[in-house]
Amino acid sequence: MPSKTVLTRRRLIGLAALGGLAACSKVEGGATDDAELLPALRKRGYVKVAYANEAPYGFREGGTLKGEAPALHGEVFKALGVPELRPVFSEWDGLIPGLLAGKYEVISAGMAILPDRCEKAAFSEPEFISPxxxxxxxxxxxxxxxxxxxxxxxxxxxxxxxxxxxxxxxxxxxxxxxxxxxxxxxxxxxxxxxxxxxxxxxxxxxxxxxxxxxxxxxxxxxxxxxxxxxxQYSPGGAVFRKTATSLRDAFNVQLKKITSDRERYVRLLGAYGFTAAELPPAGLSTARLCAA
CATH class of the missing domain: 3.40.190.10 (Periplasmic binding protein-like II)
Known part of the structure; x- marks a missing residue:
């Protein structure tokens, strides 16, 4: 986020209130961001996912959702029993604030995993690297x-x-x-x-x-x-609220099945310019990246 932002006392109070609202956000069915979230999403039938409308990560073309993130995350959420990605488009700087405000459950925008971002939100394991x-x-x-x-x-x-x-x-x-x-x-x-x-x-x-x-x-x-x-390899991943770690962990299980299968990975993402060279190295972890 911009380094020149000055937080007044009033804005700090507002942000604290916003964090409280995010922690209590619900999906249909009454579930909060805990172990009940994934069952609630399955019942609802879709997950709200945010994109920055940036090709080739996640973008809209002719009314159709395309890109690396929709292709990959669509497979992951289908495996989790959530058949539809419902897109929400945002300017890049608004992605994490929108997540914390409860406007969507996941950011799928090829966001780099960085320590300052890890302080605000929970990242999946890396889904790609990109020099x-x-x-x-x-x-x-x-x-x-x-x-x-x-x-x-x-x-x-x-x-x-x-x-x-x-x-x-x-x-x-x-x-x-x-x-x-x-x-x-x-x-x-x-x-x-x-x-x-x-x-x-x-x-x-x-x-x-x-x-x-x-x-x-x-x-x-x-x-x-x-x-x-x-x-700096610019590893990217999906982003969740810190209170949604059970959803993030379930996501990681299915993500690993894809990133461990080179042919499947390239088949899913090749149309968007991703190759086996973009596969994350086996030893690269989000915990390590967040602590860097």
Whole structure:
């Protein structure tokens, strides 16, 4: 979330009240976010799932829900006895606040598992990893290869509001004055086209998808950024309220069946640019990522 946000005493009280409401939120059937939640969702027949309308993770095309997260999470929830994903679309910065306010039960938006986010919500085990890349004008006139090269060249880079890449860019030593925050991936592509920024930094999977519909742009080879000397693979997962750990745990059981089956994983997600290279390493856990 934006680092410049100042919480007044009144806002802190409001947020505390919001947290209390989230803890008491219910689904039809009267179940709260505890062991009764999954049976209540089965009875209701659907789970409310939030997306940022970002391809290829979760987006709407011609009235149809598409993307990595709907494909993967649809399989998981069907196995759990919940046949329908009912989408709710939100701006990226509003995803976690909406979850805490009880507007939906799950965030399925390819959200990176980061310690500050783990303080607010409960993540599933990683469902993919995605190295970072940069979208640049065709021909890559600045010869950018990674964030260190972007710093040396003194270029202006764009990052998506609330996304992990802002931390990567700052840790690489790029000054705030050379970082532009954008709301949507297409805004980043448009900013590169217009020359307002020299490069748009996001996951390689996202940028490869974006390049399909944006002529005159190209995507650099993916690289793994560092924060504090630690490699950042941008592992993503589903997000639940902290009071819904029983639902999260049941989700993880079914998720593991898919991420342990390379052929099934690629068959489900290949249409969205995901390959076996995006499978999380066996030793990568959410507990480790949240404690990093």
């Amino acid at each position: 970072t890349a940069m979208m640049v004008p065709s021909g890559n006139p600045k010869k950018l290869t990674d964030l260190a090269s972007a710093k040396r060249a003194g270029v202006t880079v764009g990052v998506m509001s609330g996304a992990a890449e802002k931390g990567y860019v700052r840790d690489a030593g790029i000054a705030d004055g050379r970082i532009k925050t954008l709301t949507k991936p297409q805004d980043g592509a448009d900013a590169v086209k217009s020359g307002r920024i020299d490069a748009f930094v996001l996951t390689g999977v996202s940028l490869r998808w974006l390049a399909r519909t944006n002529k005159g742009l190209q995507v650099t080879e993916p690289f793994v950024p560092m924060i504090g000397g630690v490699k």
